[in-house]
Structure formats: structure tokens, C-alpha cells
Amino acid sequence: MKTSAIISEYNPLHLGHLHHIEYTKKETGCDALICIMSGSFTQRGVPAIIDKWTRAEMAIKSGIDLVIELPVIYSVASAEFFSRGAVEILDKLNIINFLSFGSESGDIELIRTIGEILAEEPEAYTKNLKDNLKSGLPVTQARTNALKEYMKDKSIYKGSIETFLNSSNNILALEYCKALIKLNSNIKPITLKRLGDSYNTTVPKSAFTSATALRNIISSGAFGEIKKYVSEDVNKTIISLLENEYTFAFSEAMFPYLKYKLFTDPHLKGIPDAGEGLDNKLYKGALKSNCLEELIMHGKSKRYTYTRISRILCQYFLGFEEYPVELLRKESPEYCRVLAFNDIGRELLKEIKKKTELNIITKLPKNPSPMLELDIKSTKAYSILNPRIKPNEDYFRSPSYLKAF
Template sequence: MKIAGIITEYNPFHLGHKLHLEKTKKLTNCDAVVCLMSGHFVQRGAPAIIDKWSRAQMALDNGIDLILELPTVYAVSSAEFFASGAVSILNSLNVIDSIAFGSECGDINLLIQISSILSNESNEFKETIKKFLNEGYPVAVSRSKAILEIMQSLNLSYDEDYLKKQLNSSNNILGIEYLKAILRLKSNIIPYTFKREGALYNDKELNKDFSSASSIRNYLKANNVVDDLKAHLPMESYNILSKLSLENYDFAFEEKIFSYVKYKILTDPKSLSLIPDASEGLDNKIINELQNSNNLNELILNCKSKRYTYTRISRILAQFFIGLEKYPLTELRKKQPDKVRILGLNQKGAEIIKRIKKESSIELINKPKKPFSDIYTIDIQASKAYSLICKNIKMDNEFKQSPLIKMNEI
């Protein structure tokens, strides 16, 4: 059985994700697809709009064979640690033949060239990054500018404006990090990419072809009407979302974390400095701007600068809300978990699990299993934190919920 791996958030599962799945099957010629999906919190630094179990059901209903949970420690991290943790897990399963991801460029050779430059990290490259950092650019921008200089010095035949655009496109950036991880691990996983269609990742307005997850979430937040989203979702996803809405589901919009973050900062301001990404005085900036902010978006915008991006600040606040200041994040991000949770499976998924158990040392679990490592303890803590902003998830849900099974296929 040829197995492809994909790394996702499905926040929620939309038509672009359906296309991703179809293209993955076509590009890789696989027999089954394993999805590694973020849990209750996502990479941009926000709670997922619906819980991980509802999103796993969407994935199953749309044709994913096995859904595993990407641990929170990676899921709410920068693109580098998000990708590194995810690829490391897929590689350690010892059954994944390929990985496929969408990108703005759709050019795997370009992304491999860039990832090779980043992986080698020559002294010239390091000094060039340092130069741009000293000029006040954020890390991601400094790195992009350094890559551009190095590629030009190597006389690689790419137009400068084209390169600039590709180096600053969110899905390209994430794809490059996937490729870096594959190189670092010396993995045999074969990477594939395809050009994204329709709306961009951060587009806020619904698109007639393929609306972004951001636009779908924004529309639901502003209008609280699921029916209008029918044309922007696969029928399977729409049915789940519609059912949740009829049941008065408590959608977890990011603004809900603001009062909890504010309370934590007011009662223990020094604890914010324990979040690694809040270094260089950014913790003090957040604390000082709290009094000038009436909601989460205002706080982030008041702290945002040329050096500190909106997403970085959003991630810091999400990490702080979950309680990650109590854990050695810098160390944990570099580790690989010994256990990974199963969220859902069908018949093929059950067969894949049997193969993993034979060929991998990583343990696939149905529910929390002692002893708890810090990585898994964080997942339990994330579920408890999510229960504060989504009444449909109870504090002990992590210990009671079993993997979802596609009954008509098993």
C-alpha cells in the first residue's frame, strides 16, 4: 500500500482542502492518505473555530483514511517548528512514502533550491541575515532577503520580482520548511507540491471559486449564518457545520481568549516573559499596550511593528492562554513525541495502524496514557483551555473521547 501524508488544520475543511486531497492522490498515486492535523489550536495563534473531533469527522467524511493529532507544542509554533515537528512525526511512522502540499508557486524545484540554501546555512548566508536583522526587519523577512541575495549570487535563473513574491508567500514559506525537515532527517519521503487555486490563505472575503478558511471563519463570525456558506464547502463539511449551528454550537472565535489573557497578565505579568517568542522586550510591550486595548485584535495591532508580526504576537497570546509558559518550549520543540493520538480512521486507516505498530517505535494511542510526557501534558492542557471558550468541550474531554470510526467502511 502506497501511503501519502498531508499536514493540515482543516479550520474548517473547505473546497480548497478537498482539491488538495484530490491532487495529493493524483500526484502521488497513493492508495491511502494519512492526515496529521492540528488539535484545538492552530499555527496562526488562535483556537480552531470548531473542536478537533468535529474537524476530524469532516476529514473522514471527505475521504481521509487516518487522522492523527499534531501535538500542540508544534501546532502553535512558527512555520519552522510547525513543519519540523510534523515532518518528523510522519517520517517516524515508517510507512509514509510521500508528502504533498499546496504552494503559491507550484514549483517543487524552486522550493528545493531555497530549502537547500537554508539547510546549508553558510557563513555568508548567516551574515546576510544578520545584516537585515540589524536594519530592523523581522526574522522571516530578513531570511527572505538573504535568500534572494544568495540566489542572485549563484546566478540562478529566476526573475528578482518573482523570487521576492515567492519568498514572502505563506504557503511557500511553510513548504520550504517541510523540505528543510526532510533534508535534515535524510528522509526517504518524496515531496510534491501543486499550485494553490482561488483565494489566498489570508483573504478575508469569500471567493466564488475557492474561499479561504479565513474568509469562511470571518463570515461565520460576522453573520452567524451557515446556510450562506454552502457553496464554499464540500457537502460533507457543510452538513457537519449546519448540524452544529442548529445545535447552537459554541464556535471558538479568537476574541474569546482576551479576557483570560488579560486576567493572567494583570495577576502575574512576569509570567509572560517565560514564553520564548516574547523575548527582546516584547512581553513588556504587550503588558503596556493592554491598558490601551479593548479586545484581542486591538492588543495585537497595538503591539505589531516592522519587527514583530501580527501572527507572532497572536501566537504568543495563544501560547500564554493555554499555559505554555510553564513548560520548556524551546527544548520541547526540538523533541519528537513518543506517543501520537489517533483522532479518526476508516478501514484503510485501521490497516495503516497495523503497519505502523509493526514498523515504527512511535506509539499510537486512543486516549491519554501514562506516563505523560510534557508534550502530551500540553495537549491535555490545551483541551482544558479550549473548554473555557467552547462549552461543547468539557474539561475532561481528552480522557473520554475515543477515536472516530467511519462505520460504513469498517
């Protein structure tokens, strides 16, 4: 069975995602399509607006055959660690032929070439990087400068490296390819050029708008507008949630809990991305902040970008500081947790069980590993933001089975 894979958050699933699913099936000629999906919290450091089980069912209704949850230590992490965790799960399944992802570039050869530079770190590039870091530049800018210098005489790319690396989907695409190279994986990467609005668009400008814009529509209560940007099935699901007085989760709801933690137990130092002094800075910022946006802006600096502060605060909300750094920086996933599947997905699971060393989880064990324990804890934290989800929902919910659509 030829099998392709997608890594996504579907927060929420929109027409651009649907286009990606259809493109992947057509381009790869696959018999089955797997999605690795973030669970309760996402890479930007925000809660998923809709719970992971409902989003997984939306994915199955939209053409995915099997949805696997990305553990929270990867889902709320930098692009590099997010990508590494997701790609390694796919690689360890030992059944994936293609990994499909969107990019602003749409040029898979260019993405692979730059990915190789980042993975193999040739001496000239490494020297450039070190020199830029020594000058006090943030890591992202240092990397951009080093790549620009390394590539200028090699006829690799004549466009703007700054523009290329300032595009969110390009960054993830590079990290996916870098992870595949480092793992010496046989999975072939393919890319689809992003259509419509950019990743950071806050107000819809086209039918292919961003998930950010959709979350803003939901936040504003303009639910009648949503149908323009999602499939009929997704729209029906959202309408059903509204009729049942579902509580959509937003990051602002984390603010009072974060403020309380910062005032009473400001141990941010246990979080790998939080350097010395950030805990004191955020404590002082909390004294002056009336909302999460203000708190993030008080922490933002040349070294700490808005998104990085957002992720650190989300990790703090989840209690990452209580776990050893060795776990939070663990590069090898331990399990494959199933969220939803259809008939084709059921056959995939049978095949995976024969070929993988990963623990396939459809029911939580009595003694979960620390990595899985943190996933369970993230659901408990999510239940504070979305009261329709019980704190111990992980123990009651089985993977959703839906017939193929």
C-alpha cells in the same frame, strides 16, 4: 501499501482542501492517505473554530484514511517549528512515501532548491544573513535579503524573491522541504498550485475561498452562504452543529482571560518567542485595549509581527510559560495520537505499529508526558471557548471510526 500524507488544520475543511485531497490521490497513486492535523489551536495563534474530533471526522468523510493530531507545542508555533514537528512525525511512522502540500508557486523544484539553501546554509548565504541581521532587520526580512543576494547570480529563480517569500503557502512548503532535507527523509515532496482566493482572503471571491473567509462567514451568522464553499458532507455537519446549538470558537473569547493574566501574572518571559520587554509592553497595551485586536496591535512592531504576537498570546493563554524552554523547543515528537480512521486507516495503524518507535496513543495514559500534558491542558483551555467540549474530553473520547466513503 503506497501511502501519502497531508499536513493541515482544516479550520474548517473547504473545497480547496477537498481538491488537494483528490489531487494527492490521483498524482501519487496512493493506496492510503494520512493527515497530520492541528488540534484545538492553530498556527496563527487562534482556536480551531470547530473541535478537533469533529474536524477529524470531516477529514475522514472527505477522503482521508487516518487523522493524527499534531501536538500543540508544534501547532501553535512558527512555520519552521510547526513544519519540523509534523514532518518528523510522518518520517518516524516509516510508512510514508509522499508528502503533498499546496503552494502559490506550484514549482516543486524551485521550492526544493530554496529549501536546500535554507537547510544547508552555504557560507555565502550565512554571511549575507548575518550582515542583514546586524543591520537591525527582522529575521524574515533579513532572510529574504540574504536569499535574494545569494541567488541573483545562480540562475535559480528570476522572479521576485519578496513575492515568493510573502506567500503563506510557499513559506510552509519551504519549511516542509527543509525539514525533510534535515531529517534525510526518504519521503518525496509534491506540490499543488493553490487555486482561487489567497490564504489571507477575508471575503470569498471564488468557489475555492480561504478558511479565513469561511470563519468570517460563520462569525457573521450567514450560515446559508457556507454551502457554496464546502462539500455536502461538511455542510451537513455544520448544519447539524447549528441545530444542536454548537458554540463555534473564536479568538476574541480569549481576550478577558488574557487581560486578567497580564494584570495579575505577566510572566511572558517564559515563552521562547517573547523577548525581554514584551510583557511590559502588552501589560500597558491591555490597560488601553477593549478587544484582542487592539491588544495585538499594541504589541505589534517591526520585530513582532501581528501573527507572532497572536501566537505568543495564544501560548500565554495555554500556559506555555509554565513549561521549560527545553520542552517548548523540543524538536523530536514523542507520540502519534490518533483522532479518527476508517478501514484503510485501521490497516495503516497495524502497519505503523510494526515499524515506528513512536508511542501510538488511542487512549490517554495515566501519567502523560509533559508534551502530552500540554495537549490535555489545551483541551481544557479550549473548553472555555467552546462549552460543548468538556475540560477532560481527552479522557472520554476515543478515536472516531468511520467506514470508508
